[in-house]
Amino acid sequence: MNRLYHVALSPFCRKVRLVLAEKKIEVELVEERYWEQAPEFLRRNPAGKVPVLRLDGRIMAESQAICEFIEETVPTPPLLPRDPLARYEVRRLCAWFDDKFNAEVTAKVMGERVWKKIRKEGYPDSKTVKSGLSAVKRHLDYMGELLDQRRWLAGDVLTLADFCAAAHLSCLDYISDVDWDRSATVKDWYAKIKSRPAFRSLLADHVPGLPPSAQYAELDF
Template structure:
């Protein structure tokens, strides 16, 4: 069976978990504690980064972008890039990149990395300035989600797509920590409630990290 090496609060890992479920592909998961720097894992991912997908034939695919492109090409149905119109597909890629890169740099790295991963990677104490920046930046991105979702059925058009997956993978990590101010962003909250109800996303809501429990609303489909 194909195997996904992941960490609970790694947004790239969560993105691939959702994609595999949307594609209807069976897989098993293995938690990879990056801070242990296992030689066996480094042979699979020389960069030492997650996620890594091992296909049924034993081929190793490291990195969320590589895995995403592979899954779309090897298993084109259902497509998570939208219809056949190149401009529509470009819009899906644009919005997905926004969350994969800009949101992660401005929000997720400042909150999840500082508050959780630094402890495991033994990189010192969290930086208060970075955490403040993450809390400030998230409002701008939630406003953008609201702007998109109020003009489209989903973030990039009429269909659930890679754009929604990318956004949900980031926000689900932050929501686990209770760092999403949903009460100030009702339109974004409505969009996320629809995302949470998808069968591909619900397994993420069952995640529990030893010693770090999520807020009560995390697994509540109705908030």
């Protein structure tokens, strides 16, 4: 049985889930309380992080490495362009969201409003949340600039960069922390990607004690 050890509101796990679904690779989703660092989990990934994918008997970790392995072994539908420069742009944007966006936005907002609650680590720090919500505006503006010139984030076709960005934004959207009215272009982009069959599993997520926002699962929001 293929399995993905994940956490529902982890953008890195969501990125892998989107790629698996887009490629029509079926996996069993197994919630992993990775912060407890259980010995069995550490044997799967000594780094102690999710996602961890068990696929055809192999154990794989690190979301970007997993996604690129899937792309190379299941090339249809393609999520990385053939052209080297276009492929570079996809990887650049994946790094942008997984590193810069995550550090400036996701880790701050989700860390304070979600993970502190789930792990029972106290109350949110309002200054940290405010910093994250301020930063997301700059990122939405940057995405708007890209989408004013392109159909999708990295070019004229859907790529891994779109799934990577959507994975982060969908986590924030779950707790209603995205001002979609800031950019009609970005809102239209998210509506398109949110309507894809690959997104259905994410929209069905429901974290106990933390219900999704009213518009989270709505395709026309």
